Amino acid sequence: MTRVLVLYYSSYGHVRALAQAVADGARSVPGTYVELxxxxxxxxxxxxxxxxxxxxxxPVATAADLESYDAIIFGTPTRFGMMAGQMKSFLDQAGGLWARNALVGKVAAVFASTGSQHGGHEATLLSTQIPLQHFGMIIVGMPYTFAGQTNADSIVGGAPYGAGTIAGADGSRVPSETDLAGARFQGAHVARISARLAGINLRGEAA
Known part of the structure; x- marks a missing residue:
């Protein structure tokens, strides 16, 4: 089975809600084992x-756990246009894995929650991918086959770089169904790519 870890940090529940949707999406792909x-x-x-x-x-993860998975999908809130310090601290503890090339070739993806539409949403998605590339991971985004991200009739989180939501300045906005659909899409997309890299042939793509 393809092993997928959905690993996140959440202060107010927005990223946790996305993480649960990401996990649901990954579980929808046959032959996928998912942990949150x-x-x-x-x-x-x-x-x-x-x-x-x-x-x-x-449950809390340790850096040593990362080696056990074929794919890891990271979720973080935005803090001043970057990933949360809790996530950065966690990644900083994975130096031993980096030294052994233990994460090279594993699939990685990122999703995020941000207070405002222009408050660093895409910057967080992109900058969080930087240490993952230092680990030698294969970065997977959220392609436009998820058409919901082009919706201009309402506030929509996410980007081609990963799923997401906009929490609002006071955190009162909860992830919309479009945001959650994007998270489920991302989870399934990563699971399918991981399966293909493992030599498993799957048909169909989430929409």
């Missing part, structure tokens, strides 16, 4: 409480 994990929190409990962070009981 989060990176460790680095913010003290009292500050999390004051900031209104949403509790998350998803």
């Amino acid at each position: 994990r989060r990176v460790p929190e680095t913010v003290p409990a009292d500050i999390r409480a004051k900031a209104g962070f949403v509790a998350d009981d998803t």
Whole structure:
């Protein structure tokens, strides 16, 4: 079976909702085993409480876990136009994997949540891919075969670089059905590509 890890960090639940949709999409591809994990929190409990962070009981991953998967789909909120510090800290702990070339040839993808449409959404998707390329991973985006990303009638997250959502300045906007559909598409797209690289022939493409 193709093994896919959906690994994310989420403060207010937006990225977690996308991660669950990404995982559902990957699971829709026959022969795919999917795990949903989060990176460790680095913010003290009292500050999390004051900031209104949403509790998350998803199991925590370690950097050593990454080697066990054929594909890893990373989800992060945008922090000043870049990935969240929690995700960067996690990736910084994977130096041992880099030294052994343990992630070379594995599939990687990124999805993100951002407060505003022009608040670094695409910058976060693209810059998060940089360390993944240093690991030697194969980057997969979200092609325009997911036509929902061209919708101009409403706010739509995501880009050709990955799925996403726009949370709003106060975080009150939840992922739309288009955003979630894009996340499911991305999960299935990554699972199919991973299967093809493993020599498994699958027919059909999510729309």
